[in-house]
Amino acid sequence: MSAAKAAAVTAKSAVPKLELKGVYKSFGANKVLRGVDISVQKGKSLVVIGGSGTGKSVMIKCVLGILYPDAGSITVDGQDTTHAKGAHRDELMRKFGMLFQGGALFDSLPVWENVAFGLIQGRKMDRKQAREIAIEKLNAVGLPARVGNLYPAELSGGMQKRVGLARAIASNPEIIFFDEPTTGLDPIMADVINDLIIETSKGLGATTLSITHDMASARKIADDIAMIYKGQIIWHGNAKDIDHSGNLYVEQFIKGSATGPIKMEL
Numbered sequence: 292m293s294a295a296k297a298a299a300v301t302a303k304s305a306v307p308k309l310e311l312k313g314v315y316k317s318f319g320a321n322k323v324l325r326g327v328d329i330s331v332q333k334g335k336s337l338v339v340i341g342g343s344g345t346g347k348s349v350m351i352k353c354v355l356g357i358l359y360p361d362a363g364s365i366t367v368d369g370q371d372t373t374h375a376k377g378a379h380r381d382e383l384m385r386k387f388g389m390l391f392q393g394g395a396l397f398d399s400l401p402v403w404e405n406v407a408f409g410l411i412q413g414r415k416m417d418r419k420q421a422r423e424i425a426i427e428k429l430n431a432v433g434l435p436a437r438v439g440n441l442y443p444a445e446l447s448g449g450m451q452k453r454v455g456l457a458r459a460i461a462s463n464p465e466i467i468f469f470d471e472p473t474t475g476l477d478p479i480m481a482d483v484i485n486d487l488i489i490e491t492s493k494g495l496g497a498t499t500l501s502i503t504h505d506m507a508s509a510r511k512i513a514d515d516i517a518m519i520y521k522g523q524i525i526w527h528g529n530a531k532d533i534d535h536s537g538n539l540y541v542e543q544f545i546k547g548s549a550t551g552p553i554k555m556e557l
Contacts, residue, residue: 311363329527334496338501345522388462464495472501506544515528
């Protein structure tokens with residue numbers, strides 16, 4: 292390989308898969324995001340930690356285009372997607388997968404159709420083919436084919452999370468978002484879900500951005516961890532360095548201590 296080609300490859304690999312620069316978002320007088328700066332390299336897992344109301348969910352909604360930032364930029368593979376709409380947004384969404392906090396399964400649809408929903412509705416895939424993919428993805432998260440014929444109400448919380456994960460990976464996305472993936476689960480099932488997140492994400496070679504307040508989950512699935520507080524990223528580093536961050540806010544959060552610079556707003 293020539294020096295010029297090698298330099299081009301190196302430059303391309305240095306471009307973050309996903310990057311937010313100076314992202315602001317307010318709702319009236321409520322300033323939720325106040326200049327968020329984060330980036331995730333291709334194939335890596337970034338977990339953003341922080342308490343309730345710190346802007347974690349709003350940040351992901353801005354990336355997904357559910358909300359539009361007031362200022363700043365969001366890029367995917369170096370391409371500005373901040374205000375993408377129409378066909379551009381549709382094309383972008385094909386790169387994304389999402390595991391929602393509450394599962395967000397459709398009660399009126401059988402499990403297989405929940406998993407295949409994006410394939411059928413978004414990509415207009417033949418139902419037979421979509422069902423085959425759904426069963427394949429259910430197997431990938433440890434659920435037998437027969438579960439595909441059940442309805443969400445017939446599943447335990449842990450099984451619903453698995454179905455949600457199967458749906459998130461159904462289209463083989465390049466970027467997967469995990470919104471509080473272990474909320475409501477007992478510690479053992481939470482660890483099972485964490486293992487599945489790692490296994491399925493690495494299997495796809497996907498880049499992942501997760502938001503959580505569960506430090507056990509963050510430590511396990513993250514390559515890097517960032518902490519958001521009052522709409523700003525106040526620490527960002529390798530997951531193994533989280534216990535030696537030197538940041539008083541981070542130390543208080545990971546210890547779950549009532550004493551420290553973070554004060555509960557009543």
